[in-house]
Amino acid sequence: MNEQNPNPPSMTRQGMDYGETSDVHEVHAAIQREKREPRVGLEPLSMWLIVVYGLALFTGGAYLGRFSGNFSGDSLDIAYIPPKKAGPGGGAAGGPEKELTPAERGKKIFAANCQTCHQANGQGVPGQYPPLAGSEFTTGGxxxxxxxxxxxxxxxxKVKGQMYGSAVMQPWDKTLTDQKIADVMTYERSDWGNTASPVTAEQIAALRKELASHPESYSEHDILAAPDEDIPGGAPAAGGQPPKPGEAAKPAPPK
Structure with missing residues (x-):
């Protein structure tokens, strides 16, 4: 039998450090063949990605410049009419701009806030929402x-002899300004055959201050207990004379 050599030949080769073996060299060679791990944040952006970002920024800026309304809250006001640009002669382009009347502004406010219940013709919904056309509350003081x-x-x-009780009229004192309330009341009191006196923002401001200590909504009894009169400081009705308490204003004479 061949006896095993108790001292096997050394695995150390020329060029190796002391204690290294060929196995270590093989491991190093395998590591050198592998690709370097990518490092986050150092890779350049794709040119296509830069182009897409640029187009998105340009499109967003153009949209905001066209439709932002100069970031003004007036652009959300349905009664706001933006001023026209000046023409070559210094005046407004296309001629002088026509300013909306209080009733015309009020019609827009009515369409946005009141028309759902009281309807575009002011007739309301039978049994649910009372009419404004010919109503003693609309044509009175x-x-x-x-x-x-x-x-x-x-x-x-009770309005025009009919009872309405299934709906609640919400308060508008915290939603609409004095001017908007005056405008919508002026519209309602002058359309659908109504000819009551117009209402001003100063009148609404004075009444708002007077009612500041009354936090809850009124009942019909509360309303009928108040005098049927115009708020002091208003203009006369279309007929030239303010209506008497409890009476609708007379129509204006034909021109």
Whole structure:
């Protein structure tokens, strides 16, 4: 039998450090063949990605410049009419701009806030929402009507001999400004055959201050207990004379 050499030949080769073996060299060679691990943040952006970002920024800027309304809250106001640009002669382009009347502004406010219940023709919904056309509250003094608009109305109410009690009139004192309330009341009191006196923002401001201590909505009893008169400081009705308490304004004479 061949006896095993108790001292096998050394695995150390020329060029190796002391204690290294060929196995270590093989491991190093395998590591050198592998690709270097990528490092985050050092890779350049793709040119296509830069182009896409640039187009997105340009498109967004152009859209904001066209439709942002100069980032003004007036652009969200349905009654706001932006001024026209000046023409070559210094005036507005296309001639002088026509300013909306209070009733015209009020019609826009009515369409956005009141038309759903009271309908475009002012006739309301039978049994649910009372009419404004020919209503004693609309054509009478502005005080009672303004009390309803500012503070709201709860409970049944009789209008033109019919009872309405299934709906609640919400208060608008915290939603609409004095001018908007005056405009919408002026529209309602002058359309659908109504010819009551117009209402001004100063009148609404005075009544708002007077009713500041009344936090809840009114009932029909509360409204009827108030005098049927115009709020002091208003203009006369279209007929030239303000209506008497409890009476609708007379129509203006034909021109």
């Amino acid at each position: 502005s005080r009672r009507m303004a009390m309803i608009v500012l503070k709201g109305l709860q409970g049944p109410v």
